[in-house]
Structure formats: structure tokens, C-alpha cells
Amino acid sequence: EAGVTQFPSHSVIEKGQTVTLRCDPISGHDNLYWYRRVMGKEIKFLLHFVKESKQDESGMPNNRFLAERTGGTYSTLKVQPAELEDSGVYFCASSQDQPGPKGAFFGQGTRLTVV
């Protein structure tokens, strides 16, 4: 069974450009989460989808970030325009409706560098 996959694995962009990160959850998982870790700090929750609906977007830092999950399958996270402080590793995770004690499964992450 395929795990959570994220594309790209690395991205280097210039300040002011746009970047779109993609996450493909495990098939059948309705819950999809985005987290990010900026350099040396904690991994912070960004938002949670249940199917195509945003259940909790309390962690989104500002309106330069737009997350979508059309059709309730894969999700994209767009940063426009990117700023230097957006650099970090963006993780995606997915889980079933009743996740159980192990919780969600994480992807490999996308390392974003804004120069």
C-alpha cells in the first residue's frame, strides 16, 4: 500500500515567486493535515481537511497561503508570493475517519527554500 506522498521533495524559489506543494494521501483517508517546520523550531499545525472541507485552518500563517483539496483526494498548498520566512519543511499527513492510537501517517515532506 502506498504511503503519503509529497511533491516536490525540494523546491528553491526566489522571494516573490509562487510555489505549489502537493500531497497525495493514503487512498481512502478522509483526513488530511498540513504541518510545517521552520528552521530549528517546532513542527506546527497548519490545517486539517475532512474530505474536501477545511475542518480547521487555525494554523495558517497568513493569506499568502492557500490550501485546496478538490474532490477530497490530493491536496495542494500554494504560497503566493513567497517570503524568506516561509522556508522550511512542509509535511502532509493523512488518517482514516477513526484514526486509532497511531494517528496519522506522515509523508516525506517538501523542503522549501526561499532565497
Next chain:
Amino acid sequence: GEDVEQSLFLSVREGDSSVINCTYTDSSSTYLYWYKQEPGAGLQLLTYIFSNMDMKQDQRLTVLLNKKDKHLSLRIADTQTGDSAIYFCAERTGGGNKLTFGTGTQLKVEL
């Protein structure tokens, strides 16, 4: 509020035990987790403990939970060079699956 704290670095000799500590503030945590991130890799779930337990052992890993002090620790016995990684503790609260992570502890294993 939610806040999870860890020390940033730990260095041990190969074969010694490693103890990574974590403190959290949310007393309504249901599960607490330890994740491992190796260089260039994603987050790997190492182990977890339910909040009504005080200890869990899994091969070389021992998790201790002190609910009164809101303190979680991960002990790795016979630490190997392959254990070098960043270790994150995380708490899960409420009925959902949202996690609050610590800053991560960089474990360096020296020969």
C-alpha cells in the same frame, strides 16, 4: 494553552543509553508520541503511549510518562549510530488527530 518543549541537542557514545525529555502543558492529552526524523527523510512514528499509562517498553525503547509533572521521556538502550536523528515528541488532544509537536532533539551518537 498548548506548548511542548524539548532540549535541542543530545550527544551520547555508541552503546550508552540515551534519554530524551519532553514537557507539555495540555493536561487533556489523549496520546503522546515520539517521532524520528532521519536526515533527508520524513517523520517516522517510533512509539506512542496512552495518557493513562505511565510506562511502555518496545524493544530498545522505553517511554515514561509522568502526568502529574506533564513530563514524557524516551530512553533508547544500547544507542547505535543509526539512531542519530531528530526526535520529536508530540501530544494529541481531544477527539481529533491534530498534533502539537516539540522543537525536536537532535541526537548525535559518537563512536
